[in-house]
Amino acid sequence: MWSRCGRPVHLVDKNLVQLERASAEITKLRQTWPLASLPGDRSNTEWAKLTVTSPDGLGDALRQSWLAIECVPEMRPLKQSILQELDKLAPADVIVASNSSSFTISELLQGLELQFPDRFASIHSYWPPETTPVEIMGAETTRPEILQTLMTESAAHGFQPFLVRRSSTGYIYNRIWAAIKRETLQVLDEGVATPAEIDGLFKAVLQTPKGPCAQMDTVGLDVVLNIEEHYAEERPELPQGPRTYLEKMIAEGKLGVKSGEGFFKYD
Known part of the structure; x- marks a missing residue:
């Protein structure tokens, strides 16, 4: 660019x-x-x-x-x-x-x-x-x-x-996006829905090409976890469930697109 x-x-x-x-x-x-x-x-x-x-x-x-x-x-x-x-x-x-x-x-x-x-x-x-x-x-x-x-x-x-007019962890967009990622992971951790169901609903409502699970797969789940851990350092009240869910996936080698599998499988 x-x-x-x-x-x-x-x-x-x-x-x-x-x-x-x-x-x-x-x-x-x-x-x-x-x-x-x-x-x-x-x-x-x-x-x-x-x-x-x-x-x-x-x-x-x-x-x-x-x-x-x-x-x-x-x-x-x-x-x-x-x-x-x-x-x-x-x-x-x-x-x-x-x-x-x-x-x-x-x-x-x-x-x-x-x-x-x-x-x-x-x-x-x-x-x-x-x-x-x-x-x-x-x-x-x-x-x-x-x-x-x-x-x-x-x-x-x-x-x-x-x-960004004041110092802000996550800038503007990523602070808002972090809340979406975190709640998506919480929904998965609680067994409320599957990744395919979450992304299907998200795309249908907001008319976007990707849902939050596919987006996280693209970024890399290890990177997503690093970011979540940093937010948690600043805000101890954040739930542990999303980070625990990511840790389990990473331990299984599921990092997203770059490893061939995350929430979804990739060629």
Whole structure:
């Protein structure tokens, strides 16, 4: 999505197999996505160059960039280690953002010794990747112009940006979606309905292509559990049933689409 306007993008991962899979998927998606219009209604004729690199090339990639986004799994120590490294390597004018779906940027910056704490923000995108909304949120230390730049540039790249006005675990949409996921899991844990019945009813009422069980399978049930555990840390009154239900499924190797089976089976 960030490469739709012809501006180059660097994809960095320590797993070379993941880089190869990502490149193939991006090539496939580019065949169906429209290119974004450039400012002033100028037409864009080609996709930007996509460079894939191991962490050895991270410093060079950062020196060529205006924005760095971490997209590692939803584990706070891991995310913090990446943000610390980005702050160390990135030039002072590079914005550093987290794509965390539940941790606020304020939480992630706690305890870190940073050179430039005022350049950090959260920018959360959705799945599938062609979903245009993104949510942008700052920390108490974030310079206001950083947020404005992210809002402006996101819109210029074909996104639909929404500003989170106060620090909020789960941003805006994911806080509401978390309640739907949690109640779905509670219904399953109580034996009130099956995944197929829940999703069938949900899709029929709201006219959506996927129900909550299929959505969780797409995200990955291990990731869903990580997010739920973080919400529970902040709100101890949340029921245990949904997390216990997820733990049983994960123990059986049912992680969703990526393992071939979650609430449903996949090829």
